[in-house]
Amino acid sequence: MTTGAHVIDLSGKVAVVTGASSGLGRRFALTLAAAGATVVAAARRTDLLESLAAEHDGIVAHRCDITDEDDCAALIARAEQLGGVDILVNNAGWADALPALDQPLASFRKTLDIDVTxxxxxxxxxxxxxTERGGGAIVNIASVLGLVASAPIPQSAYGAAKGAVISLTRHLAAEWAPSGVRVNAIAPGWFPSELTAEMLADESASRWIARNTPMGRPGRPEELDGALLLLAGPGGSFITGQTLAVDGGWTAR
Incomplete structure (x- = not known):
């Protein structure tokens, strides 16, 4: 029986976190490392990755452009050099807030390339x-905008991409469950990040978020720790194909 601290003990595990140079990805890397995992922190900005790695001995910086197939292969190979991939957190993402009628097709494709492909x-x-190691856990970072519409914010491309992430999570979970690979998603509500910085800094937008969130405020980064550790660790060993909204009640309205 798994009880107590064992449900969040990731000692001996190797985790890969994309988009780890800032924001929520940085927090995810530190959270997994604090739980005992060796974390390969991946992003394009090497200076920020090195700064992150300096904060915890369990974090290894690795530059990666996730839209480059060779870079992705090299990232997983780096984790395998450390013992193999036990946990993958697909956090890297992109958003372009444009009205659908004004959005260039290239921008829509870029969103899908980064967020889905x-x-x-x-x-x-x-x-x-x-599969070679007997199983593992994949945690996809989706969004509440993959569950409900973004209106009045014009983000149809981002919403479509995150909706695809949620659907893909279910399909991969069902396909890989016999191999012991669990696939789940977290759908954050409004949290501070590079993608939301402008909105949260705007007084009227910040009031709108608070007014429409039943808990009356944006989330704090540490409020995603529990969901991440549950889905990535032994505490979630019988959970797969699920999307956990951590949104202060945004999608419960």
């Missing part, structure tokens, strides 16, 4: 490594 490729590569 790259996530799929990394998941497949990681799942192959996990």
């Amino acid at each position: 790259a996530l799929f490729q990394l998941s497949v590569l990681a799942a192959k490594s996990m």
Whole structure:
């Protein structure tokens, strides 16, 4: 029986976190490392990754452009050099807030390439490594905007991408469950990040978020720790194919 601290003990595990140079990805890397995992922190900004790695001995900086197939293969190979991939957190993402009528097709494609296609490729590569080790956990970072519309904010491309992430999570979970690979998603509500910085800094937008969130405020980064550790660790060993909204009640309205 798994009880107490064992449900969040990740000692001996190797985790990969994309988009780890700032914001929520940085927090995810530190949270997993604090739980005992060796974390390969991936992003394009090497200086920020090195700064992150300096904060915890369990974090290894690795530059990666997730839209580059060779970079993705090298990222998983780096984790395998450390023992193999046990946990993958697909956190890297992109959003372009444009009205659908004004959004260039190239911008829409870029959103899908980063938020869906790259996530799929990394998941497949990681799942192959996990299967050889008897299983593992993939945690996709979706969004409440993949569950409900973003209106009045014009983010149809981002919403479509995150909706695809949620659907893909279910499909991969069902396909890989016999191999011991669990696939789940977290759908954060409004949290501070590079993507939300402008909105949260705007007084009227911040009031709108508070007014429409039943708990009356945006989330704090540490309020995602529990969901991450549950889905990535032994405490969630019988959970797969699920999307956990951590949103202060946004989607419960």
